[in-house]
Amino acid sequence: MDRDFLLQLGDDALILGHRLSEWCGHAPTLEVDLALANLGLDLLGQAQFFLGLAGDADQLAYKRDAHEFKNCLLVEQPNGDFARTIARQFFFSTWHELLLRRLRDGDDAAVAAVAGKAVKEVAYHARFAAEWVVRLGDGTDESRRRMVEGLDWCWRFVDELFAGEEAALRPVWDERVAEVLAEAGLALPAKVRGITGGRTGKHTEHLGHILSEMQFLQRAYPDAVW
């Protein structure tokens, strides 16, 4: 498997896992707090496996600079409010599940093994996010307004997910997203010009801030061990 692709898989999971961990202790309820932390930990585990296939997972996570990260722009976006976090998770996990299914059935045995394990976790992530899209979209005036804003905000980062070979996943993704939005009584966000660049290391300013926090310990105390 192409190393850059392994880095994409690992970095998507690592960065989104870190973003979700930022909710720990801040989520609207204890139940949601635990759920988001669980999602984050699932993704962190996946990152470890995929980065491990690309090289030394710790070295890759802690010692690369922003331009060497291959994650998509969507996952590095700030959490915003709960609805925006859910919008980001909904778009990403719905795509992530389709991608992992393809990899699980693919030719590369090592990747297929990791994907086969990860897809069970991610199927739950997609379901969890979709359920919340419906509850918030079909909830109160305020929850609906926030959900619409969250979906609109994340929408411009969606096209990047379907660059290259992943374009084949788009029709099924469109179908699933439309189904959930219909159940939530929401319209698909208006067409926008997609922003890309993450896959080639051209990130938004947010990634640098994530790394400065995530890599602090390694930078301050290189190769520190517990």
Place this chain on the structure above:
Amino acid sequence: MEMPLWEVFVRSKHGLSHRHVGSVHAADPRMAVEAARDVYTRRMEGVSLWVVRSDEITASDPGESSSLFEPAEDKVYRHPTFYVVPDNIKHI
């Protein structure tokens, strides 16, 4: 967020009964099952989950406990303690 309370029951393995483990707040039954999954089965505690709205449970009245439960106190012959349970019988 104002959400109803749900009591959570977990079956820890096949063949055992569901056991009450605690409660979660959730908007509806489906979300309650997901919340229960995240809160109570993170460490492989379960193979099945039940949730039930807390306000749908009818409870005995603590004020009536003397008439409900005390009469059983002096009826030791109702306890199966006169039998020796074989070592290989579990979960009794």
